[in-house]
Amino acid sequence: MEYQVDHFNSADYFDFIQFQQFSYPLHFHQLIEVVYVIEGELEVLQIDGTILLSAGEAVFFLSNELHGYNCSKNCVYYAFIFSPNWISSFLKTISNLFPQSPKFSFNELLSVKKQDLDTFFENPFKIRGFLLMLCGYFYEQATWTTLPKQSDALLANVIDWIGRHYLEDISLSDTAFALGYDSFYLSHFISENLGTTFKKYVNGLRLAHSLDLFQTTQLPIADVAIQSGFPTVRTFNNQFKSTFQLTPREYQKKMKKR
Structure with missing residues (x-):
């Protein structure tokens, strides 16, 4: 993992x-x-x-x-x-x-x-x-x-909670509610302490999981998308290409040539 x-x-x-x-x-x-x-x-x-x-x-x-x-x-x-x-x-x-x-x-x-x-x-x-x-x-x-001084405990809790739930259909509001914080505050906290937005952080974890599935299984792209937590195959394709400059299908072909 x-x-x-x-x-x-x-x-x-x-x-x-x-x-x-x-x-x-x-x-x-x-x-x-x-x-x-x-x-x-x-x-x-x-x-x-x-x-x-x-x-x-x-x-x-x-x-x-x-x-x-x-x-x-x-x-x-x-x-x-x-x-x-x-x-x-x-x-x-x-x-x-x-x-x-x-x-x-x-x-x-x-x-x-x-x-x-x-x-x-x-x-x-x-x-x-x-x-x-x-x-x-x-x-x-x-x-x-x-950076403004923030709670190390909160950062650890944020990373741990997202790390346990990113394959599920989660939102910033879900995360804030689970941790007992205001959504607006948590959004700024994540941006300042992780250097990115909640959405980009979660999508990064999901993309990492998709790469792991591509390298260790023969699953179809649609199954990889869903098992990696993306709501639709289209969203997965767009995020994948935007991050890696090639489509999931192109990545699959590249892996087969190795």
Whole structure:
């Protein structure tokens, strides 16, 4: 599933993986994820569009940010996936800030061999130092927007409730009622804290689910649309093409050629 929970309760979780020609649909989780391109180009998927990364460029995704990847044939990239506990001091610094883009760059890893990094990461103190170095690069290069102080508990409740119900016929009013908040207030809260609208956020999750179904089943497009929470096939087709610049049918054909 695109809402990943496997390592949520591990305060010291850290994983370092090298991927080659590997794509992954839109997903989100409570872990921090930094992806760094070594060779080729990587298309990063977000709710509101895509970002193209080249060698030496990276993206920094905080907890519960929706993201995915389309990898070119010659693309090689590293993924650093870790618990927020590793960078708690950095997260405290940016607690009321929001980056306009997750993209940043640095060249230090381009000439480092993976086996040397594997050895380096055997030391937990070196892991923390490395991750804080990444935070430093990201903090310096990002353009930050100051957000009004909001309840972390409410944000967690919003993400959790939508994550459990997005395949159903839900609305902003349904969500506000379930959580005990005014619809107008919750709309602004979601926009300010998730960087998108309620509708776009829900549709992003539904599209991520549809990609998962396309990759793991042989279901007809109409069934994929309904099982992904879209009210009609037409709505699904429009949202899919608007986000991925190709129709569901074109995507199916592309998957069959792999």
